[in-house]
Amino acid sequence: MENRPISSQQFAAMTFLLLIGSALVYIPGNVAGQSAWIATLLGSIFGMWVLYAVLKLQEMFPGQRITQISVQLLGRIPGTILNILFFWSIFIYTSGLLYEILILLSVIYPAIPNTVLSFIIILTAAYCLYQGLNIMGRLGELFVWMSLFLIFVGFAIALPLVDLANLKPVVEAWKPLAAGVFYSADWPFDIVVIWGLFLPLVSAIKENTKKIYGWYLISAFILVVLDAQTLSILGRDLTESSRFPLFEIYRLVGFGEFRRLELSFLVLWLISGITPIIILYQGMNFIVQDIFSLKNFRVLILPIGLCLAILTPYMFPSDIPYLLLGFKYIPTYTFPVNFLYPTIILVAAIIKQKKSRSKSTPESAPNRPERASLPETRPH
Amino acid sequence: MSSLLICFLLLLISLFAVLEVRRSLKNREFKEIIIASLFLLLGLSYGIDYAMDWKVLPNPSSVITIVKPVSQAFDRFFEVNK
Numbered sequence: 001m002e003n004r005p006i007s008s009q010q011f012a013a014m015t016f017l018l019l020i021g022s023a024l025v026y027i028p029g030n031v032a033g034q035s036a037w038i039a040t041l042l043g044s045i046f047g048m049w050v051l052y053a054v055l056k057l058q059e060m061f062p063g064q065r066i067t068q069i070s071v072q073l074l075g076r077i078p079g080t081i082l083n084i085l086f087f088w089s090i091f092i093y094t095s096g097l098l099y100e101i102l103i104l105l106s107v108i109y110p111a112i113p114n115t116v117l118s119f120i121i122i123l124t125a126a127y128c129l130y131q132g133l134n135i136m137g138r139l140g141e142l143f144v145w146m147s148l149f150l151i152f153v154g155f156a157i158a159l160p161l162v163d164l165a166n167l168k169p170v171v172e173a174w175k176p177l178a179a180g181v182f183y184s185a186d187w188p189f190d191i192v193v194i195w196g197l198f199l200p201l202v203s204a205i206k207e208n209t210k211k212i213y214g215w216y217l218i219s220a221f222i223l224v225v226l227d228a229q230t231l232s233i234l235g236r237d238l239t240e241s242s243r244f245p246l247f248e249i250y251r252l253v254g255f256g257e258f259r260r261l262e263l264s265f266l267v268l269w270l271i272s273g274i275t276p277i278i279i280l281y282q283g284m285n286f287i288v289q290d291i292f293s294l295k296n297f298r299v300l301i302l303p304i305g306l307c308l309a310i311l312t313p314y315m316f317p318s319d320i321p322y323l324l325l326g327f328k329y330i331p332t333y334t335f336p337v338n339f340l341y342p343t344i345i346l347v348a349a350i351i352k353q354k355k356s357r358s359k360s361t362p363e364s365a366p367n368r369p370e371r372a373s374l375p376e377t378r379p380h
Numbered sequence: 381m382s383s384l385l386i387c388f389l390l391l392l393i394s395l396f397a398v399l400e401v402r403r404s405l406k407n408r409e410f411k412e413i414i415i416a417s418l419f420l421l422l423g424l425s426y427g428i429d430y431a432m433d434w435k436v437l438p439n440p441s442s443v444i445t446i447v448k449p450v451s452q453a454f455d456r457f458f459e460v461n462k
Contacts, residue, residue: 031458031460088443092444113384113385115384115385115388115430116384116385116388119388119392123392130399173459175457175458175459176458176459176460178458179454179455179458179459179460182454182458288415288419292411292415294409294411294412294415295409295411295412296409296412298400299400299404299409299412299413299415299416300412300415300416300419302392302395302396302399302400302416302420303396303416303417303418303419303420303422303423304419305392306389306392306419306420306423306424306427307419307422307423307426309388309423310423310426310427310430311423311426311440313430314426314429314430314439314440315439315440315441316441321441325441325444325445328451328455329444329445329447329448329451330444331451332447332450332451332454333444333446333447
C-alpha cells in the first residue's frame with residue numbers, strides 16, 4: 001500500500017477548489033464581451049492539455065515532481081532555468097490572487113491596512129502547511145461540498161434576474177473571442193500545471209485519473225455557467241466595469257425584506273480564495289526545494305510567506321498598477337510559461353523514451369534508464 | 381502603519397528563529413538555513429523599504445513589464461479594449 005498523504009478523492013476536490021477559487025472573483029475571458037462564457041469554455045481545453053501533460057509525466061516518472069523531471073531530462077542548467085521561470089510565474093500568480101482576496105477583504109474590513117490583512121492570510125496559510133500536506137487534502141475534501149452547495153444556491157436565487165438577451169450577439173467578432181480564450185486559458189485553467197508538483201503525493205492516481213478529469217470538467221462547466229449567468233444579469237458593460245461581478249449579483253438578489261444576501265456568500269470567497277493560495281504557496285516551497293536541492297521544504301515556509309506578504313502590496317500598491325499588470329502584462333508571461341513548461345518536458349520525455357526503446361534490442365531486457373535512476377521522492 | 385508592519389516583520393522573524401533555526405541547526409541542515417535566510421533577508425529588505433516608504437529597491441513588477449511590447453502587440457492585433 002502506498003504511503004502518500006493525499007488520496008485521489010481529496011486531490012480531485014482540490015482541483016475543483018483550485019480552479020473555482022482562482023476565478024470566482026472575476027469573469028475569466030471578459031475581454032470577449034458577451035461571448036466570455038464561450039471563451040471560458042474554449043480556454044478550458046488548454047488547461048485540459050496541461051492536466052494531461054502533468055498526469056502523463058507522472059505516469060512516466062512515478063514519484064518525481066515536474067521540477068525534478070525537468071532537470072533530469074533537460075540537464076542541470078536548462079532545467080533549472082525553466083524551474084526559475086516556473087517559480088516566478090507561480091509567484092506572480094499567487095501574488096495576484098492574494099491581492100484579489102485583499103481587495104475583497106478590505107471591502108468588509110475597511111479599517112485594517114492591506115499589509116496586515118496580507119500577513120493574516122499568509123500566516124493562516126503557513127499554519128496550514130505546518131500541519132502537514134494531508135491537511136491540504138482534508139481541507140479540499142471538507143470544503144468542496146460546502147462550496148458546491150453555496151454556488152448552487154447562489155445560482156438558483158439569481159436565476160429570476162437572468163435576461164438572455166444580454167448574451168446576444170453570441171460571437172460578435174473572432175478576435176476578441178480569441179483574446180478571451182487566451183486570458184481564460186491563463187487564468188484559471190493553466191494553473192493546473194501546479195499539480196506536477198503534487199502528484200507524487202497522491203495515492204492511486206492511475207486508477208482515479210477519470211475522477212480528476214471529471215472534477216476538472218465540473219469546475220470548467222460551473223465557471224462557464226457562472227460567466228453566462230453574470231453576463232446575462234449585469235450585461236457586458238457592467239460586467240467589465242465591476243470589480244467583483246459575481247459579488248454584485250449577490251448584492252442584487254433578495255426576497256422581499258431580506259436583502260444584503262451577499263454577506264452569506266463571503267464564506268464561499270474565503271474558502272475558495274484561501275485554498276488556491278495554500279496550494280500555490282506550497283508549490284513554491286517545492287520549486288525552491290528542488291532548485292537548491294534541499295532536504296526539506298519546511299524551513300522555507302515562513303521566508304517565502306514573508307516575501308509573498310510583502311511583495312504583493314509592494315508590486316500592487318493600488319488597483320491601477322494591478323489592473324495594468326495583472327490583466328495585461330502578467331498573462332503574456334504566465335500563459336507561455338505555464339503552458340509550455342509541461343509541454344516541453346513531456347515532448348523531451350517522449351523523445352527520450354523513443355530513443356531508449358530504439359536502442360534496446362529484441363533479445364535484451366527493456367531498457368528504462370529514467371525509472372531506474374530516479375532519486376528518492378522528498379515529500380517532506 | 382509602518383510601525384505595525386515592522387511589528388509583523390519582527391513577529392515573522394521570531395517565529396522563524398523559534399520554529400526553524402534551532403531545529404535546522406540540530407539536524408545540521410546548514411544549506412537549508414542559508415537559503416531560507418536569503419529569502420528572509422529579501423522579504424525583510426522589501427518590508428523595511430515599504431514600511432519606511434524609501435523606495436530604494438527595484439520594484440519586482442519591472443521584471444513583468446519586460447513583456448509589455450508583446451502584450452501591446454497582442455492587444456492591438458486582437459482588438460482588446462481593456
